[in-house]
Amino acid sequence: MKSLNTQGARILATGSAVPELCVNNFKISEMVETSDDWIVTRTGIKERRVLTGINKSVVDLASLASIRALNKISMDPLEIDLIILATSSPNDLFGSASQVQAKIGANKAVAFDLTAACSGFVLGIVTGAQFIQNGSYKNILVIGADVLSKWTDWSDRSTCILFGDGAGAVIIQSCSIEKNGILGFQLNTDGEKSDQLSIPYRNKEKNQTISICKGEFDFIQMNGKEVYKFAVSKVPLSILTCLHSLCISPKDISWLLLHQANERILYAVAERLSIHSSKLISNLHKYGNTSAASIPLALDEALKNKRIKDNDLIVISGFGAGLTWGTVVIKWKC
Structure with a gap:
C-alpha cells in the first residue's frame, strides 16, 4: 500500500453515459437457453445496455461521460492537463484516449490508454493521483469505459448474460493536503491466472515467405x-x-x-x-x-x-x- 500524503488530490466532478438500447433478460432468453429467473438468481442482473451502430465506439460513450463531468463544474476542456482512458475495448488497438481528447476539445491535454480490464478505473485513479502528487498536473480526467458487447459471444450462455456497455468519468484536481480526498x-x-478471464489472441494464418503469423482476437x-x-x-x-x-x-x-x-x-x-x-x-x-x-x-x-x-x-x-x-x-x- 502507498499513501498519497505529499500533495492533496480530490474528485471534483463525475459524469456517466450508457447506450440507449436496453437488453433485458427476456431478450437474452430468446438467444440462448436461459431465463430471467436463472440470470437474476445467479448474478443479480436484470438488464444491460448495448452499443449499436457501425460507427459507434467506446470513444462516443467516454466522450459523453467526460463532457457531462466537465459541464457539472463549468470547466473548459482546455483546462484538462491529462486524460487517462481505462478501457479494454478501444476503438483503435493503438489507443483511443487521443480520440477522446479531440472529440471533447481538450487539446492541451496529454492522453493515453490504461488497460487493466475491470480494475482499470481504480488503477486510473491511482495513476492520476501520482501525477498530482508529484506536481506534474493540476486537472486530470480519468475515464472508465468499455463496450464488451463487441467481444461477447452471444451464443455463449455463461458470458452473454453478464456484460454491458457504459462509461464513467471523474475529474481529479490538486488541492491542499488538508482537503485531500x-x-x-x-x-x-x-x-499466473491470466487465462481465467481473457480475450485471447488466436493465430489464424501464416505468411510462408517471412514466417509471420496473422491472427485475431477471440471472444471473452x-x-x-x-x-x-x-x-x-x-x-x-x-x-x-x-x-x-x-x-x-x-x-x-x-x-x-x-x-x-x-x-x-x-x-x-x-x-x-x-x-x-x-x-x-x-x-x-x-x-x-x-x-x-x-x-x-x-x-x-x-x-x-x-x-x-x-x-x-x-x-x-x-x-x-x-x-x-x-x-x-x-x-x-x-
Missing part, C-alpha cells in the same frame, strides 16, 4: 467459478490491508463501492468485512458488468441520488482480468 491505495496482480473467455473464488478471497484482503495502513476500521466506512461483476460477489465481500449490505453501492441490476466503467458509473449515479455526503469514507475496489485487483480509499469532499 484520496487517502491511499493497495494494488495487486497474479499473472471466463472460468466463472475460479473468478468468483478469486474475488471473494483477494478483494477483502486488499481492502483490509489498505484500511489497516490508514488506521481505519471497516466499521468506519460509509460506503463500499465494488466493481459490479456479480451480486453474489458484492454481498460475499461485504459479509467478509462485516460491512452491512445497506452500505453497498450497486446498480448492477440495470447495467450488468460494464468492466472499467462499472465503478465510475455507480459512483455518478449515487451522487445524483444524493446518497454520498460530505466527508463520507468510500472504499472502492476493482477486480478482474489479469488477474488484477486494487483498492482506493476516498474521503468525499463536496
